[in-house]
Amino acid sequence: MVFKIGVVGCGTVGRGLVSLLGDKRGYLKEKYGFSFKLSFVSDFIKGTVAGDDLDPFDVIKSLEKGDLTSLPGATKEMRPLQELLSSTPVDIVCDATPTNYETGEPGMSILKSALKSGTNAITSSKGGVGLDLAGLKKLASDNGVALRYESSVLSGTPLINLVRGPLAGCEVLKVEGIVNGTTNYILTMMDSGAGYADALKEAQRLGYAEADPTGDVEGFDAAVKVCIMAQEFFGHHLRVSDVDRTGITGITLSDIASARDGGKRLKLIAGVDKSGGGVRGFVKPCAVDLAHPLASIMGATNAVCVSTDNLGDITIVGPGAGARETAQGLLSDMLDIASASK
Amino acid sequence: MVFKIGVVGCGTVGRGLVSLLGDKRGYLKEKYGFSFKLSFVSDFIKGTVAGDDLDPFDVIKSLEKGDLTSLPGATKEMRPLQELLSSTPVDIVCDATPTNYETGEPGMSILKSALKSGTNAITSSKGGVGLDLAGLKKLASDNGVALRYESSVLSGTPLINLVRGPLAGCEVLKVEGIVNGTTNYILTMMDSGAGYADALKEAQRLGYAEADPTGDVEGFDAAVKVCIMAQEFFGHHLRVSDVDRTGITGITLSDIASARDGGKRLKLIAGVDKSGGGVRGFVKPCAVDLAHPLASIMGATNAVCVSTDNLGDITIVGPGAGARETAQGLLSDMLDIASASK
Numbered sequence: 001m002v003f004k005i006g007v008v009g010c011g012t013v014g015r016g017l018v019s020l021l022g023d024k025r026g027y028l029k030e031k032y033g034f035s036f037k038l039s040f041v042s043d044f045i046k047g048t049v050a051g052d053d054l055d056p057f058d059v060i061k062s063l064e065k066g067d068l069t070s071l072p073g074a075t076k077e078m079r080p081l082q083e084l085l086s087s088t089p090v091d092i093v094c095d096a097t098p099t100n101y102e103t104g105e106p107g108m109s110i111l112k113s114a115l116k117s118g119t120n121a122i123t124s125s126k127g128g129v130g131l132d133l134a135g136l137k138k139l140a141s142d143n144g145v146a147l148r149y150e151s152s153v154l155s156g157t158p159l160i161n162l163v164r165g166p167l168a169g170c171e172v173l174k175v176e177g178i179v180n181g182t183t184n185y186i187l188t189m190m191d192s193g194a195g196y197a198d199a200l201k202e203a204q205r206l207g208y209a210e211a212d213p214t215g216d217v218e219g220f221d222a223a224v225k226v227c228i229m230a231q232e233f234f235g236h237h238l239r240v241s242d243v244d245r246t247g248i249t250g251i252t253l254s255d256i257a258s259a260r261d262g263g264k265r266l267k268l269i270a271g272v273d274k275s276g277g278g279v280r281g282f283v284k285p286c287a288v289d290l291a292h293p294l295a296s297i298m299g300a301t302n303a304v305c306v307s308t309d310n311l312g313d314i315t316i317v318g319p320g321a322g323a324r325e326t327a328q329g330l331l332s333d334m335l336d337i338a339s340a341s342k
Numbered sequence: 343m344v345f346k347i348g349v350v351g352c353g354t355v356g357r358g359l360v361s362l363l364g365d366k367r368g369y370l371k372e373k374y375g376f377s378f379k380l381s382f383v384s385d386f387i388k389g390t391v392a393g394d395d396l397d398p399f400d401v402i403k404s405l406e407k408g409d410l411t412s413l414p415g416a417t418k419e420m421r422p423l424q425e426l427l428s429s430t431p432v433d434i435v436c437d438a439t440p441t442n443y444e445t446g447e448p449g450m451s452i453l454k455s456a457l458k459s460g461t462n463a464i465t466s467s468k469g470g471v472g473l474d475l476a477g478l479k480k481l482a483s484d485n486g487v488a489l490r491y492e493s494s495v496l497s498g499t500p501l502i503n504l505v506r507g508p509l510a511g512c513e514v515l516k517v518e519g520i521v522n523g524t525t526n527y528i529l530t531m532m533d534s535g536a537g538y539a540d541a542l543k544e545a546q547r548l549g550y551a552e553a554d555p556t557g558d559v560e561g562f563d564a565a566v567k568v569c570i571m572a573q574e575f576f577g578h579h580l581r582v583s584d585v586d587r588t589g590i591t592g593i594t595l596s597d598i599a600s601a602r603d604g605g606k607r608l609k610l611i612a613g614v615d616k617s618g619g620g621v622r623g624f625v626k627p628c629a630v631d632l633a634h635p636l637a638s639i640m641g642a643t644n645a646v647c648v649s650t651d652n653l654g655d656i657t658i659v660g661p662g663a664g665a666r667e668t669a670q671g672l673l674s675d676m677l678d679i680a681s682a683s684k
Binding site for chain 1: 374654660
């Protein structure tokens, strides 16, 4: 079977995915028996192009010129997904749009449109799945299609699919980790002696932090990921406002030093825990013992420790951001959907 | 579908698997739709019992009395697998026998018998798969069945299935890690000031090291795992004698101290690398930078860092031994085979 792919969102991640698909076409066919046709690419700013079999390299070339309009038949407008799907049906819609934490848009509408039309959907955006993963899962199941969202949590570092597949048989008791690279980068710089303001400025200069860094430094980004984990691992719905959340803006160099004096290191830990009755989600700076695997996670790297009944603690460490890394998360979801359809 | 299971080997791991299957019957059915019947259990010393639907708890109770003979119809002898399979066919044979590195037996013969008879096989023994994974894979493919061996490398900590599933789409460039808990335990004790002989004695007292510790401390156990990784990740056949192998018997407290003075920690690193042309397997003590995820792995824990094209380094950390842990590796393979058969 040849899988028809539609990509929505042409920012860093969407472009990363198109580029990865182009680069890896031969490898994917040989190693996984996965063949695809790129059927459409659509973006709020860059326009829309649809066709029987778009060349990923042509799409990238056009985007490098500014938008999609140098491709034959392209329009300057974003076309509504439902309309696109009715004229150009695909097997998998890839949502690579940016996230609005409060509304879950545009991801929420994209996922709903895709699933309702009976199309498999994968997303790298934590907006929709962070707000109502249970509702979206039900929509997928009602329509007999798959919804996958690996890269919404740790970009390409597998957590969702790790627990789903290789850890099958284990019951998850607790999950905690470093799920926001920006704050971990800032804390790493502070650990080397930089003040908070300087560390933030450097993170902004490197593109890790946005001009308004609130989403990261106040722990909102991590809290949305906690909501996804609560639903995924415990089937429990948490809203961001349910998460016990403290960011890193109050941390001083003296806090860092006193942690170090106690053989510990300050980390912004996000987690979800069902020990002790209910399901509790949290994001807070914690002094982590230096012997703990999370203590040695430096820079923009992410790491999550999954506590299970059969294996005790399993920790996965890897990148938490990046175009190709996040695209890889989408690709692994795509390959999984394809392998289940065989 | 109800999967019929046959277990060969009733040592710590086999018993752990039977016990896990008994404990988790309800959970496995509810969460994964996996139903099973335990059809036979067979062991060189404990005897053999076969039936339509053995109760795992009865099997464990009988084993606690010394062997399987308190179960109805049990024999004191190990019955040849081929004979067992012809009278009591199963869907999955679980090989949980101990490993002979040189001959690969008894695992090799068990896996061959199962696969030749058209039965899926899973193993926790590194004997057969370490010696000829390619041959066994071919046998499985020729007979249209599956061969799985997650727990042969890191017991229940997923590495094989991590790369196969959640990391699908990535090309593996290098794999290296701490794959032997015994030597890591000894090095951890030496890091705290114990001499090699004392550390070894303590590891033996705790059951981490055997009376003859050669297999672990000279790096043979790790080298067999390197052979499995070479075939699994690079499709390249290595023999144990091809692996550039140095154990930990020559390490002194002064080596440990001078590593520490350089901001590093001595670890026995096993790996396989295809950068620079051919495929190179190695097991050797390395001074690992303290900032590297492998440096903080202490005690009997295992950790492997997989270098990939799309994600850079992904590290997985978890237990490398234990009855329930290794049984979990077998269980995850079983669930994967079951999910592919749906």
